[in-house]
Amino acid sequence: MKVEIREKVKKILLIIGAVLGALLSTIGTLLYFSIKWMFKTWTNLTMDELVYHMTAPLEGTNDGMIQEYLDVCAVPAILMLLLVVILFIAWRTKKRWYVVMGASIIVPIIVSGVSVHGAWNELDVGSFVDGQSTYSSFIDDNYVDPADVALTFPEQKRNLIYIFLESMEMTYADKENGGAFDKNVIPELTELAQENEDFSGEDKELNGGYAMTGATWTMGAMFAHTSGIPLSISIDGNDMNTQEHFFAGAVTLGDILESAGYCQNLMIGSDATFGGRRLYFTEHGNYNIYDYNYASENGLIPPDYRVWWGYEDEKLFSFAKDKLTELSQQSTPFNFTMLTVDTHFEDGYPCELCTDEFGDNQYANVMACSSRQVKELVDWIQQQDFYENTTIVIAGDHPTMDKDFCEDVDDDYTRKVYTTYINPAAELETTEKRSYTTFDNFPTTLAALGVKIDGNRLGLGTNLFSSTQTLTERFGIDKMESELKKKSKMMEKLGDIREVETDIGTQTVQEENIPSAELSIGDYDYNYSSLPISVTNISNVPGNIQSVMAAVWKEADQSDLQWVELYQLDDGSYYTDLYVADYGENPGDYNVHIYVIDELGTPTIVTGQTKTIN
Structure with a gap:
């Protein structure tokens, strides 16, 4: 009897070991390849971006990226599972069975540990965790609440066209013009910046904005440009998949222009839901959303048409002209914001307009194509009757995440996002070259519309047309970057507002345990x-x-x-x-x-x- 019990127990333990070995082998393989794929895909990935996208809506993700993940990560994991199962079955009556079981448990634990340790160091998780446990007074001391600032619009309000260029840096210009490349990849955009305003003072070289912590991915960047603050959330903070508010306490560019009677519009060639963009732009400014879904549902593209992240920029620029023509017929001023997508990593999307000017360097060809298309759109706008009373802002959203396009850029070169203001209703108060971040675009855009800003500061931003110092000019970029990585009570007040179900309906409550x-x-x-x-x-x-x-x-x-x-x-x-x-x-x-x-x-x-x- 004891022998039978012992054999049954042994058999149960072996089954448990086999299941555990197969499970750990599969998870370990998936984890190893996922981490390897993650850093190959996002070469400049930061922990704050990763945390945000773990909680943000993933609807509208590039199908090609999903397929690549399945091919690179899921397939090896499935093959490993099949291999372990086959070995277990083949050697189930042999001593080698124990070797397989032991290896399938121990090896995945070691590989996973090494992979996680490498990811921990690469993402600098230790510093992120330290920042999450440390409160800084930097934002609290320097944040200027737009709700408390007197804003005076001109009698005739100006139209705004804000063009976000995906991953566009001034880096892509040639060295002679302030870039880092031997040959200028974006000559048309270089010319636009030099002929208009990029706050380079009397310097010919291009001048762009620093993309700070919380503003190095598309939604974070668009938020920073239009609110003057970073999109920083704690690990247990804003869950954008379920939340009905997006930093409800913040007053943004969209809120201000809506209050001033502007008709607001956002046009993008992808699904606006991705990353929380639809939530942000509808809550802050009540924007009309013209995204990939809108184009598909309204016959602008065939119902089954989909390339890259939705539809390419060639169509986006064409649709933009039609919408701008329509908006110009209205009696109210308009804010038309658009975001390009062809220059998204990895290597971009070459449309029919792209040439092989840079040979097999596809990303350079796509960047050059984008530069030409933006210049053509600007030329078209300048020929329209509404241009006289319209300000154009062109800005890269954040530095590129392409893994190798900037690998030869000198480590001493400071990479900044492309920026230029065209036809602003503001005069420069200084000829000095400015040091600024994308936060400064918030008040500067309003100033470019002719808005008088009491104190010349909003959020963490400064009106660059004024002589008022920016925060980077006052504190330095390193100090500012260091402080922004820490927690802020002000940011928690602006962002940690949740919807909870109660017996009397839905109530908005502040997060507890804040100092x-x-x-x-x-x-x-x-x-x-x-x-x-x-x-x-x-x-x-x-x-x-x-x-x-x-x-x-x-x-x-x-x-x-x-x-x-x-x-x-x-x-x-x-x-x-x-x-x-x-x-x-x-x-x-x-x-x-x-x-x-x-x-x-x-x-x-x-x-x-x-x-x-x-």
């Missing part, structure tokens, strides 16, 4: 020229509280920023009298942000208010 406190600013004491400031109920702050500081300023550019330490009272609250005379003229709006400093000297913002002294 907070109660701030009370008393009445201004005219005798002592002071403001009493009291802070109570500090909660959810990391570490031990070493001190509490108030950041106080009046000027929009924070040039008069001062730090004031609060002292602790017996009841546990913190208090100080702010000496207002230090700010010159007393009347005005005083911005007060409260920070808790921990034992390591790390500041965490917990609350803030604006106090008006009449």
Whole structure:
């Protein structure tokens, strides 16, 4: 009896081992090839982009990319499963069966561990995790809420045509004109930038914008250009597949133009749902969406027509002309935003207009073709009656993710996205070459429409037509990049708004466990020229509280920023009298942000208010 039980147990364990071995072999193979394919496909992949796309809608993904993944990753995994099963069956009565079982369990664990370790280092996951556990006050200190800024539109509002160029960098120009290539791949775009405004000052070389953390993929880039902030979410944050809001607390270009009476339109040759674009542009500005699905459903293309990500740019530019002609007949000003797609990695899509100017370098041929098509569209627009009252913005969305197109670019060369403003209703206040990011496009676009911006700053952006310093000019690109990788209470307030079902219907709630406190600013004491400031109920702050500081300023550019330490009272609250005379003229709006400093000297913002002294 004991022998029979022992044999049954042995048989069960062998079956479990076989199933476990087959499962681990399959998963290990899939994981190995998936990581290898991921880094081959996205050479400049960042952790924030990966986290975003893990939560964003994947509808509309390029069919070719899906097929490539299945071929490169799924097929080897299936073949490995079949091989292990065959070996188990063939050697089920032999001792080699145990060797197969052991190898199928141990080897996949080792391979998976090595693969994950390599991916961890390549994505710099450690720094990302550190950033996710550290709050920075950079955004909180420097974010200018458009809702609090006076914006004055001209009496006759100008039309806006905003052309996002997929993966377009100034890098592709020749070295003589500020690029990194020996031969100019984008001569027409180079000419457009030099004849118009790219904020290069008196320099002939092209000048573009830095793509910062949270703005290095298409949706992140479009968000940054139009909101002045990065598309940064925590791992447990915005799930764009299920969420009904896209940074509902942010005021964007679309929101502002909608309030000003603009007719807003987005035209793209792919499915707008992909990456959350439909959600963003419908919520922020109520854009009319003209995407691949619209073209298919309305007879612009055959119902079964699909190439690349939807339809090619040759059709996009043609459809754009028709839509612009239609919009120009309306009595209301329009915002027509479009996004190209042929220059998407890998190697782009060569349409019928593409030539072999660069031989077998397909991506260069596609880039050159895009340059010619954009120039042709701009020439056409400039011939139309509506052009006189229209501003054109042309900007690359982000640096390319193509794996080898820029592999020969010198490491010392700074890659920036292509930028130019055509027919702006704004005059330059400085002839200096500007250092700027794509965040700066937000207020600069409004200024190019003739909008007067009190303080010349919106979001994290600065109006480049003004002489006001950009954040990169004030802090440097490295400092800014480092701080943007950390968490921000302001970003959580703008973005972490969720829809939850309750007994009384759907309610919008803020995420809990965010550092907070109660701030009370008393009445201004005219005798002592002071403001009493009291802070109570500090909660959810990391570490031990070493001190509490108030950041106080009046000027929009924070040039008069001062730090004031609060002292602790017996009841546990913190208090100080702010000496207002230090700010010159007393009347005005005083911005007060409260920070808790921990034992390591790390500041965490917990609350803030604006106090008006009449």
